[in-house]
Amino acid sequence: MLQSPDKLDYAAKRGQSVNRWSAARLLVTIAAGALLWATVAAACLCIGSNGEVGWPADPNVRAFRKEVVLLASLVGASLGAAGVVYQAILRNPLADPYLLGVSSGASLMAYVWRFPFVATMGGSMLAAMSGAMSQQAFAFAGALAAIALVLLLGSRRGRLEPVTVLLVGVIVNAINGSIFLLLNARFPEVTAGAGGAFAFLVGGIQTSLLPVQEKIAALIAGVGWLVLLYLSGQLNVAMLSEGEAQALGTRIQRVRWAGLVVASIVTAAAVAISGPIGFIGLICPHLARMMFGADQRRLLPWSTAFGAALLAAADAVSRLLAGQRFVSTLLPVGVLTALLGAPFFLQLLWQRGRGAEES
Amino acid sequence: MTSLLQSENLSFSYGDRPILRGVALRLAPGEVVALLGPNGSGKSTLLRCLLGHLPASGTIIWEQRSLADWRRRDLARRVAYLAQSPAWEPEQRVSDVLRMGRSPYLQAFGIESPRDVEVVGQVARALGLADFFDRRMHALSGGQRQLVFLGRCLVQEPRALLLDEPNTFLDLRHQVDLGHRLKDLAKRQGIAVLMASHDLNLAGMFADRLLLLEVGTIAADGPPEEVLRPELLSRVYGLPMERIERTDGKVYVFPTVNGDAAS
Structure with missing residues (x-):
């Protein structure tokens, strides 16, 4: 069949122009990501840990589930967004938001907080606040201290080199972990009432948080996310060598500092309320990259949405498994993020490998 | 003709090891200049100093303005740089790489203007x-x-193009093709090209002027037939050289391989 001249012309022009990354396109991308998340989140609201499946009629149950779903989404979104920035700035596809000590610092300090003398001290310092508040605050402070240490030791005359920062991050993580295990071996009674050492090393969505803690975490993550989105245009260039990035007009050291510090603060806010939840920050940027290409401006909103949706879904599945008596207690959600995300990830990887062979 | 780039007494050291010593050079619009010299003579370092990536002493003036007074973003709209081995990701599409060239023009949040897409x-x-x-x-x-990376440079709409051994990964046909393209860009768009190269003859074919570096100083600066002299090249490269001249005046040089000196 003959094509009309218009169509031929269109076909000739195809591939010769790019879709402009306009403000409207950015907003549409964010809206599409939000829609995806909202769909998943609505489904998650229908799953209870008591074996109940369906829209909760009881307003109290509804409020409770809403809180859990929103918390999981907040943590997942933070990790998804931070993962994009870490991978771009560290120029390493294996980078995840925990690589620079954020989670190990948070775990260590959350644990240290349980020592009676620290709790008393913290309690007197933060007399107006409850004990739970100070444990999250301790974890947040621990995360920030760890990242500050990594950036301090990893920079030379104020300059950040990705490889050096990565190595220092690995070392600080190892030290934090060792101190934790050493202290725990010497004072096993400290974690006895808190679910054992395991509880500090594997995160989960807690339901014991105060509204003020949730609001603070959401505020920090939200503001941080906007800063990261602002930087997203420069993240593409951050993946190049330093000389190339500079020649493209980017103050690369400034981008590295701003990106790593803000992404770490966003991660710290998430880790402080959930503990370390693996896999999300590593896999969501890759999912987004495989589906929407390598442009960091598009990756950031999508990886954020994927993180929120995936963690909310994983948490819902963990409730489902507990509700159906498949397991006796709620599984740590990190176990499920890997189980849910990995097959999807592998499928995409396989498809892409086949596409590369054909092209 | 007014110079696009002017540099006097440019020196740079890594620690106490001097790399460049009192280099002076000019670059005029529409001029193709090849930067020659053995490994370690300072070609790449010179390019990086001119871009402000390395802190050199002496004066570097782009368009009548001292390098220190340029905002990085503004300089990137005038001068583009092609690194020796440009970084790329397997996931990137050609369009992604080309669009990066608009980085010095992007608005906050990485928003592109219609002009960005058009270019x-x-x-x-x-x-x-x-x-x-x-x-x-x-x-x-x-x-x-390599053509895509050259494209990324041109998307910056530069007035000068600094290339660090752009022929490294190219076969002979592509090397000649690149030479024609660069010459064409210089003549038609008035872009000044400064290109570090190891290929003396290719440089001689396409460059208006050759700059020969010898351990951080300029050993010669002039048209190909002046710089491609066997005795000069023998000294700089430490290798006996010969030269043949074509009837049209083009000269070619090559190392002596069958004499005692080369064995």
Whole structure:
């Protein structure tokens, strides 16, 4: 069949122009990501840990589930967004938001907080606040201290080199972990009432948080996310060598500092309320990259949405498994993020490998 | 003619090891200049100093303004740089790489203007890359990939192009092709080209002027037939050299391989 001249012309022009990354396109991308998340989140609201499946009629149950779903989404979104920035700035596809000590610092300090003398001290310092508040605050402070240490030791005359920062991050993580295990071996009674050492090393969505803690975490993550989105245009260039990035007009050291510090603060806010939840920050940027290409401006909103949706879904599945008596207690959600995300990830990887062979 | 780039007494050391010593050079619009010299003579370092990536002493003036007074973003709209081995990701498409050239023009949040998209399209068509737009970088040949990186430079709409051994990964045909393209850009668009190179004859074919570096100083600066002298090159490269002249005045040099000196 003959094509009309218009169509031929269109076909000739195809591939010769790019879709402009306009403000409207950015907003549409964010809206599409939000829609995806909202769909998943609505489904998650229908799953209870008591074996109940369906829209909760009881307003109290509804409020409770809403809180859990929103918390999981907040943590997942933070990790998804931070993962994009870490991978771009560290120029390493294996980078995840925990690589620079954020989670190990948070775990260590959350644990240290349980020592009676620290709790008393913290309690007197933060007399107006409850004990739970100070444990999250301790974890947040621990995360920030760890990242500050990594950036301090990893920079030379104020300059950040990705490889050096990565190595220092690995070392600080190892030290934090060792101190934790050493202290725990010497004072096993400290974690006895808190679910054992395991509880500090594997995160989960807690339901014991105060509204003020949730609001603070959401505020920090939200503001941080906007800063990261602002930087997203420069993240593409951050993946190049330093000389190339500079020649493209980017103050690369400034981008590295701003990106790593803000992404770490966003991660710290998430880790402080959930503990370390693996896999999300590593896999969501890759999912987004495989589906929407390598442009960091598009990756950031999508990886954020994927993180929120995936963690909310994983948490819902963990409730489902507990509700159906498949397991006796709620599984740590990190176990499920890997189980849910990995097959999807592998499928995409396989498809892409086949596409590369054909092209 | 007014110079686009002017540099006097430029020196740079890594620690206490001097790399460049009192280098002076000019670059005029529409001029193709090849930067020659053995490994370690300071070619790449010189390019990086001129771009402000390394802190050199002496004066470097781009368009009548001292390098220190340029904002990085503004300089990137005038001067583009092609690194020796440009970084790329397998996931990137040709269009992603080309668009990066608009980085010095992007607004907050990485928002592009209609002009940004227009320039990317123009450059892609000019270089014959339009059909490759959606190709992934790993699916391209070395020659095509190098063309994409040249495209990224041109998308910056530069007045000067600084290239660090752009022929490294190219076969002979692509080397000659690149030479023609650069010469064409210089003549038609008035872009000044400064290119570090190891290929003396290719440089002689396409450059208006050759700059020969010898351990951080300029050993010669002039048209190809002046610089491609066997005795000078023998000294700088430490190798006996010969030269043949064509009737049209073009000169070619090559190392003596069958004499005692080379054995």
